[in-house]
Each structure stands twice: as structure tokens, then as C-alpha cells.
Amino acid sequence: xxxxxxxxxxxxxxxxxxxxxxxxxxxxxxxxxxxxxxxxxxxxxxxxxxxxxxxxxxxxxxxxxxxxxxxxxxxxxxxxxxxxxxxxxxxxxxxxxxxxxxxxxxxxxxxxxxxxxxxxxxxxxxxxxxxxxxxxxxxxxxxxxxxxxxxxxxxxxxxxxxxxxxxxxxxxxxxxxxxxxxxxxxxxxxxxxxxxxxxxxxxxxxxxxxxxxxxxxxxxxxxxxxxxxxxxxxxxxxxxxxxxxxxxxxxxxxxxxxxxxxxxxxxxxxxxxxxxxxxxxxxxxxxxxxxxxxxxxxxxxxxxxxxxxxxxxx
Amino acid sequence: xxxxxxxxxxxxxxxxxxxxxxxxxxxxxxxxxxxxxxxxxxxxxxxxxxxxxxxxxxxxxxxxxxxxxxxxxxxxxxxxxxxxxxxxxxxxxxxxxxxxxxxxxxxxxxxxxxxxxxxxxxxxxxxxxxxxxxxxxxxxxxxxxxxxxxxxxxxxxxxxxxxxxxxxxxxxxxxxxxxxxxxxxxxxxxxxxxxxxxxxxxxxxxxxxxxxxxxxxxxxxxxxxxxxxxxxxxxxxxxxxxxxxxxxxxxxxxxxxxxxxxxxxxxxxxxxxxxxxxxxxxxxxxxxxxxxxxxxxxxxxxxxxxxxxxxxxxxxxxxxxxxxxxxxxx
Numbered sequence: 001x002x003x004x005x006x007x008x009x010x011x012x013x014x015x016x017x018x019x020x021x022x023x024x025x026x027x028x029x030x031x032x033x034x035x036x037x038x039x040x041x042x043x044x045x046x047x048x049x050x051x052x053x054x055x056x057x058x059x060x061x062x063x064x065x066x067x068x069x070x071x072x073x074x075x076x077x078x079x080x081x082x083x084x085x086x087x088x089x090x091x092x093x094x095x096x097x098x099x100x101x102x103x104x105x106x107x108x109x110x111x112x113x114x115x116x117x118x119x120x121x122x123x124x125x126x127x128x129x130x131x132x133x134x135x136x137x138x139x140x141x142x143x144x145x146x147x148x149x150x151x152x153x154x155x156x157x158x159x160x161x162x163x164x165x166x167x168x169x170x171x172x173x174x175x176x177x178x179x180x181x182x183x184x185x186x187x188x189x190x191x192x193x194x195x196x197x198x199x200x201x202x203x204x205x206x207x208x209x210x211x212x213x214x215x216x217x218x219x220x221x222x223x224x225x226x227x228x229x230x231x232x233x234x235x236x237x238x239x240x241x242x243x244x245x246x247x248x249x250x251x252x253x254x255x256x257x258x259x260x261x262x263x264x265x266x267x268x269x270x271x272x273x274x275x276x277x278x279x280x281x282x283x284x285x286x287x288x289x290x291x292x293x294x295x296x297x298x299x300x301x302x303x304x305x306x307x308x309x310x311x312x313x314x
Numbered sequence: 315x316x317x318x319x320x321x322x323x324x325x326x327x328x329x330x331x332x333x334x335x336x337x338x339x340x341x342x343x344x345x346x347x348x349x350x351x352x353x354x355x356x357x358x359x360x361x362x363x364x365x366x367x368x369x370x371x372x373x374x375x376x377x378x379x380x381x382x383x384x385x386x387x388x389x390x391x392x393x394x395x396x397x398x399x400x401x402x403x404x405x406x407x408x409x410x411x412x413x414x415x416x417x418x419x420x421x422x423x424x425x426x427x428x429x430x431x432x433x434x435x436x437x438x439x440x441x442x443x444x445x446x447x448x449x450x451x452x453x454x455x456x457x458x459x460x461x462x463x464x465x466x467x468x469x470x471x472x473x474x475x476x477x478x479x480x481x482x483x484x485x486x487x488x489x490x491x492x493x494x495x496x497x498x499x500x501x502x503x504x505x506x507x508x509x510x511x512x513x514x515x516x517x518x519x520x521x522x523x524x525x526x527x528x529x530x531x532x533x534x535x536x537x538x539x540x541x542x543x544x545x546x547x548x549x550x551x552x553x554x555x556x557x558x559x560x561x562x563x564x565x566x567x568x569x570x571x572x573x574x575x576x577x578x579x580x581x582x583x584x585x586x587x588x589x590x591x592x593x594x595x596x597x598x599x600x601x602x603x604x605x606x607x608x609x610x611x612x613x614x615x616x617x618x619x620x621x622x623x624x625x626x627x628x629x630x631x632x633x634x635x636x637x638x639x640x641x642x643x644x
Contacts, residue, residue: 211400211402213398213399213400213402214402214404214405216369216396216398216402217396217398217402217403217404217463218404218415218419219369219388219389219390220367220368220369220389220390220395220396220464221390221415221416221419221463221467222389222390222391222416222419222420222467223390223415223416223419224419227419231415231418231419232404235406236405236406
């Protein structure tokens with residue numbers, strides 16, 4: 001039997017690979033250079049941009065993070081004072097923990113909402129026209145600035161805001177709810193509002209590439225709707241979920257303005273720690289915090305990538 | 315395996331809005347037979363198959379399997395299984411998990427379902443590839459896996475939607491033989507949708523020629539090829555000439571048209587000029603222009619042709635036996 005199967009592959013492969021017509025080489029001057037040289041040349045512009053605008057600033061931050069500072073001056077040095085202060089202060093751990101808490105909760109909500117919206121768009125909306133229309137509808141909030149969208153929550157959620165007055169007039173509550181605004185609730189609400197689309201887009205994109213006959217095949221094999229979701233759609237949507245997760249987690253962990261506005265300066269995350277240091281001209285301390293934050297974010301992403309090999313899935 | 319059952323379509327109709335895709339067709343697929351739904355694209359053959367599979371709702375009419383009405387049952391509970399045109403293998407699952415998928419959905423224990431999946435893979439000679447992903451297989455191998463995945467549900471009727479169209483010609487003929495062999499061994503009914511008359515003639519016990527949502531003709535391959543009943547069937551099945559004779563259309567097989575260089579004593583029924591000569595190996599096709607009777611094709615054996623070659627532009631005299639001309643429905 002094995003001999004026979006070997007014969008099969010051989011024949012199949014021979015039949016599946018048509019002879020490629022040899023293409024005439026274009027008489028383009030780059031072709032006279034060795035492939036290695038032209039390859040390096042072609043990647044040079046992007047490499048330069050990345051070097052000057054990504055690598056160099058990060059190197060600068062790392063260098064400055066070792067500098068020293070007094071109340072009125074900063075001086076070049078190589079000392080671990082900033083890191084020592086940062087890593088021995090309980091405030092740091094509390095703030096990092098808070099940042100990770102925001103990231104996790106926002107991630108969970110955006111994932112559930114984003115997946116549901118993408119699923120609806122990809123599998124329940126039947127015509128491409130309606131898919132495009134509804135998708136564009138999702139992007140409309142993005143036509144205004146982040147800050148405006150954030151601030152517009154304040155009159156809605158405030159003590160005498162629309163939410164509270166509506167709930168009181170409906171008789172659901174007797175006194176205004178205090179936790180609606182300037183709380184963790186409002187911070188996370190704003191994050192979810194701001195970043196859900198970053199989850200919808202990649203998930204919708206991968207879902208659209210799922211062959212619809214796979215869903216039929218699952219149905220043909222006796223899978224229920226829920227079984228199709230867990231056994232076919234979610235595994236095939238994993239790359240989109242991962243890309244969306246990376247977007248949301250990095251955006252939330254790097255944010256400082258949302259937390260400031262929506263918590264009424266009552267909560268802190270790492271971004272605010274850095275922004276406070278900068279306001280006090282404590283650049284070395286800010287740089288050290290930024291380095292630690294960068295390492296934390298990279299760790300989180302590498303953990304996420306453990307679950308799915310994105311390069312393989314794309 | 316499952317026992318073979320008769321499948322019957324009773325005035326089965328499919329409408330999309332106002333368009334009638336399948337128009338009240340009646341047909342009985344005998345238990346354990348190989349049937350081909352044959353027709354051009356848009357003739358309703360795929361809609362018919364998808365209604366039998368349960369992937370398309372039936373607008374009016376019924377589908378009976380072994381005497382019970384399955385019209386409104388979900389696909390997995392009808393006793394049918396479908397093999398999709400592009401195979402629809404789950405790209406994230408290995409070959410063995412693809413085959414075991416339906417068992418997993420039923421909640422069968424892992425060792426039991428894997429054992430059964432291995433048996434099915436052995437049946438289609440793919441057990442050696444159990445751990446591969448579908449993307450690592452060739453088209454023919456993917457098809458075997460898709461077959462195994464459909465057969466593990468022990469269907470009474472296996473539905474195949476253009477199963478060979480994605481393969482190259484060489485592999486298509488090879489898989490054709492294997493499909494037929496598998497059907498004989500399993501003894502269940504296969505219903506196979508195709509637009510290729512060669513495929514239908516080679517495989518089927520029963521050919522159902524469809525056009526415009528209706529069944530034009532159904533019968534054994536020999537009956538359909540030898541005696542088409544409508545002009546559509548005669549033209550679609552190929553190898554036929556459609557002639558007007560005493561005001562009625564008749565079909566005449568191209569190889570039953572007798573071509574002579576001289577009129578002869580019994581007189582020619584038609585004269586024609588030779589427009590083209592096609593050498594096809596064992597036969598030679600003559601493209602003929604018979605004036606008022608239109609364009610005709612005559613198929614000569616290579617032996618007969620080269621014994622007395624006919625050149626392009628020559629005038630020839632055509633006769634045929636009266637019993638070879640089949641009356642067509644108006």
C-alpha cells in the first residue's frame with residue numbers, strides 16, 4: 001500500500017506543477033548588480049527612516065534614563081538611581097498593576113464586542129454593499145478627534161448628566177450614581193469606546209477570508225451553531241484576534257490622556273507617571289519609566305504571540 | 315456501512331424571489347445507484363443537489379429518503395453527506411481531525427473516533443498522511459480526504475458537487491475510476507453533479523439531463539446517448555447531428571452518418587461540402603456544410619478515412635439508416 005501511495009503523490013505532484021515559462025529578464029540596470037547589493041539598496045530608505053525615527057529616539061531614551069537629575073538640573077551620567085528609585089517604590093508597582101488592569105479589562109470588553117460586531121458583519125449581513133455600509137458606520141466615530149469623543153462622555157455621565165437624570169426620571173435609582181464619572185468605570189468605558197474598532201477591523205478582515213463553504217461543511221458534519229463557532233470560526237479568526245489584541249493592549253498601556261480626563265486625575269497609569277515627570281522636567285526619571293513600560297509591553301506582546309504564530313497565519 | 319435507500323424528489327421546486335431555479339422536478343434515484351445530474355451552468359443541477367443535502371430550503375415539494383420525508387431535516391440528520399466542490403477541508407485541522415470532525419461534534423470519545431477516522435483514511439488510501447494539514451496535500455489527495463470525511467457519517471446517499479472539476483485532466487480520469495469503484499464497494503447511492511457529458515457517461519447508471527430548471531431526459535447512459543428525446547439533449551450530450559426531416563427534428567449520431575464520394579445507386583439523402591477535417595486519433599471528424607440542412611459533423615473511423623481520404627472542399631453524399639434517426643420532441 002505504501003508503494004502505491006508513493007506513486008500517487010509522485011503523479012499528483014507531477015500533474016499539479018505545470019512547467020513555468022522562463023521569463024525574459026528585463027533589461028533593468030539594477031539587475032547588473034549582485035542580488036545581495038540591490039536588496040540592501042532597496043531596503044535602505046526604509047531602514048534609514050526606521051533608524052532615525054525609531055531606533056535613535058529609543059536609544060536616546062535609554063541613554064537619558066541613566067542620567068542624573070536634581071530639582072533644577074539634569075546631568076549626563078551612568079547611574080542606576082532612576083531605576084533604583086522606580087523599582088523600590090511601591091507606587092510604581094501599584095501604577096503598573098493599575099495599567100495592566102486597565103489593559104486586561106479593556107481587552108476583554110473590546111474582544112467580546114469587536115468579535116460580535118465582526119461576526120455579525122461577516123456572517124449575518126448577506127450582501128457586500130450592506131457589509132461596506134455597516135462597516136463604514138462603525139468608523140464614523142473616528143471622524144472626530146479622540147479627545148472630543150472622550151470629553152463628550154463627561155456631560156453624559158456627570159452627577160447631573162443625561163444618564164443619571166434619565167435613570168432618576170425612570171425611577172430606577174433615587175439618587176445620582178457617583179461612580180459613573182471620574183472612576184475606573186468611566187476610564188474603561190472610554191477605552192472600550194475608543195478602541196473597539198481596532199478589534200473589529202482585523203477580526204472582520206480575517207473572517208471575510210474564511211471560505212463560506214467551510215461553515216456549510218461544518219453544518220453538513222452535524223455541528224451546531226455554537227460548535228461551528230468554537231471549532232471552526234474562532235480557530236480560523238485567531239490571527240485577527242491576536243492583531244486586534246496587540247493594538248488594544250499597546251494603545252491602552254501607552255495612554256495617559258484618557259486616564260487623566262476620565263478619572264478626573266484620581267487614577268494613575270504609567271503614561272501619567274511619565275507625563276508628570278516630564279511636566280516637572282524630570283527627564284531621566286521619565287525615560288527610566290518609559291524603558292520599563294516598553295519592556296512590559298514587549299513582554300505582553302511576546303506572551304500573546306506565544307498563542308499564535310502570526311507570520312504563519314498571515 | 316449504512317444501507318442503501320431510494321431517494322425520491324416529488325415536485326421539488328426552488329425559487330429565488332420570482333426566479334424559478336428548479337421547476338417541480340420528479341425523479342426517483344434507485345438505491346445503490348450512481349446517478350449524474352448533467353447540464354449547463356444555471357440549469358438547476360447544483361440547486362437540486364443542495365436541496366437534497368439540506369443546504370438550500372425547498373420552496374415547494376418534498377424529498378423522500380427510503381420512504382421518510384427529509385425535506386425539512388437539517389443536513390446531518392437526513393442520511394446524506396455532501397462532498398463540496400472545493401472540498402471545504404478545515405484548514406486548521408489535520409487530515410485525521412478533518413475526517414473525525416463529525417464524530418467529535420457528536421461527542422464520540424477521542425480514541426474511538428480516531429480509530430474510525432483511520433479506517434476511513436485507509437479506505438481512500440490516505441492513512442499515511444493522517445497528520446498533515448490540508449494545505450500540504452495535492453488536489454487529488456484533498457479530494458480523498460473530503461471523501462473520507464463525508465463517508466464517516468455513514469450516509470445512504472453521497473452527494474458530490476462537481477467533484478472532479480478542480481483536477482487536471484489526467485487526475486480527473488483516474489479519480490473517476492476510483493469514485494465508481496468506491497461506489498460499487500460501498501453499495502450506497504452516489505449523486506454526482508457535473509457539466510461534463512464524458513464524466514456522466516463514464517460514471518453513471520442513471521443520467522439526469524437538466525435544462526432551465528427541468529429534467530429534459532433521464533435514463534441509462536446508453537439510452538440517453540443513443541436516443542436523445544429532445545434537441546437540447548442531442549446537442550448537449552454531443553456527438554449528434556440535429557436534422558429536419560419531413561418537418562420534424564431528428565437526431566442522428568455523427569458516427570452513423572455514412573459519407574460517400576459518389577451518389578451511388580440508392581441515392582443520397584443529402585449532399586454537403588467538406589469545410590474541415592479534424593484528426594482525433596481513432597476517429598476523424600468531418601465538418602460539413604449541408605446547405606439548407608445546416609452544419610453537420612460526421613465521425614469516421616481512421617481506418618475508413620485513410621482508406622479513401624476526403625479533402626477539404628470536396629462534395630460528399632450523405633446517407634443513414636432510417637432506424638438511426640431518432641425523432642425529437644417538438
